[in-house]
Amino acid sequence: MDSILLLAQDPDVQFADPSKFTYPDTITAVQAELAKALHTHVHVRVLVDPKSTAHQQRSFELALMKAGLRLPVPNISFVNVSHCDIWTRDTGPIWLRRAGGREPSRLMIKPHFTLWGYLVGDHVRGPWATCDVPNTVPDGLSTALGLPVESATDFVTEGGDKSFNGLGTVIMSREVERQRHPGLTDAQIEALAQKYLRVSHVVWTQDGVADDEQSYLGPLEGEGGRRVYTTIGTGGHVDECARFVGPYTVVVPQLTPQQAQHSALAATTARRLDANAALLSNQTDQSGRRLVVERMPYPEELYLTINASEGTYQLLAQLPELGLTPGSGSVEVIAAASYTNYVIANGLIVLPQYYKPGRPQRFADADAQAVATMRRLFPGYEVKGVNPEPVNFGGGGLNCISNNMPAA
Template identity: 30%
Template sequence: MIEQIVLHGGHVTILAQDDQDKADTLTRLSKTLKSPLEAQQHTRVLVVPHNDIWMRDVGPIFLVKGDTKKTLSFDWTYWGYKGHTNSSDSEIDGAICTSSSELLGLECTPINLASEGGDREYNGLGTLIVCEAVELQRNKSKSKQQIEDCLKEAFNVKKVIWMKEGVLEDQQSFVGKITDDVYTCCATGGHVDEFVRFVDQKKVLLAYIIPEEQDDPIASKSHQALEENMKILESETDQDGSPLQIIRMPMPPTTIIEINPSDGIYSAMQEYIFQDNSIIDGH
């Protein structure tokens, strides 16, 4: 992926865990790209300790106004997971924004709001889509209006459109089984990037469940949520009061996998989700 980005003139910033990891990364880049000089010109490696790969959610948000560039840092709650919000892992990832901003020489403005990149979808002209189930769960001490006001100020947007809920397969795992003996696997609770996206300034892609899948117990609940979100989008407008163009995109069929104690995610499910350290039937 990095090779393709560089090939098309792009630049890549990579986070390394420590100096040794940085050195190893630079060596790999020099071998992968056409020359060490190309690697130096198009890539940079910052030493910023981190636990998670989802920079979309936990990484800095870059703002540009004229010649001024800065970053925003939101509160990090590890997607609102029980027992993990104030852990050492959460503290490390919560510092990614300030650490990387400092290394880049950018001012980092803290925002008194827990919000993740995966739950924010913009049209680039002043309209933002978020999910109520996510934003309210992360910020229980704030009202919906307070959250909206904070988002408008932080991102200089005029309009916030609130989806109600996400798809069922993105339900937070600690909520419990979604059907029979099926749990979600470290899901977010309803990030909008799972089901609704702007494709241009007025067009929105919204997922839907095809009729053949609507009898599936998981897909049927996602169907209800998506159709409710459809009604919301149909009644909403963009920042200028113009209606949105909504294009429906089919969701793939539900996929269920079995995990075992030898799988890395198994221990994470036990430690962070099932606080009694038991997973039903050992799977």
């Protein structure tokens, strides 16, 4: 792998008040901890918006120093690319690497982006609706790095809904892809994937985890019957619930019976994950070999009350179905937390970890079990942990804020 791409953010833009977290307490602090974990294994390219290059770069450098690194940091560099958020997996390119000696060996695919499907059906009104539309990140990278980009205007999708085995098979969520392509059959969507992603075989999951539901669908029933909102959910990206960990092996989270009893939301997630595990175990890879499904823990539910001054509330207030007052009020939201939203790079796994002093022991137990699972599935890999909560409360995780650029 050549590098991991991150999108820098202005320090005054946060999904939730940093005082509600222990360190890492901001989006940039999470990114800096991720860069700290990665830079000894892979080059980290931090993309800064030309309109605020000095501001974003200095903020990121300060965060790196707070993380304990001394500037300049080997293997961390800055690249000017226009953008307006942090979700590099979805607003950045989907990378292809050509086998053999043909040039160029790397190609970026730029799918059509509809704000995670919120623009399909006019579910958002306000400034957020124009943030990443049209998406400029792949084009900016093409110019900055001198690499080709291919526009896939009829393929409406995001990188977070893709998991590749590198041999011709991709996992995608049927519910996500159908929502993005209204009127198309599964076969027609598969044809688009085969055309643009150069895969020969598509494996489907069904519904994603409940806390990744698109937010315009309204609140869910959380622990104790509380009314909770998802934090700008995608509708069920596979990086929250199903990832290839080998040529024909897929890891799917599994809630414990105790977790499934915590709330109606958790019970829904448990049923969906078990159904996806069964569905995947009855599908094959590109060679017809039956997939092997491994299970791993799922984090404990994390809730936060968000008020009108915080970023996630301001985004939710632009969804007309929710009827929230833009300038006042508060909502309770659930974090988009999942251990499958990890980053993999050159012999390293960076895994979400959620235990903090004062939290119940079950948080620490789930973290430890997730680490043990990844060490078993990736023997010889180093496993490092990062707490991603300030990012989780914006609707994604570590994989969502990173983008793997292949080696030439």
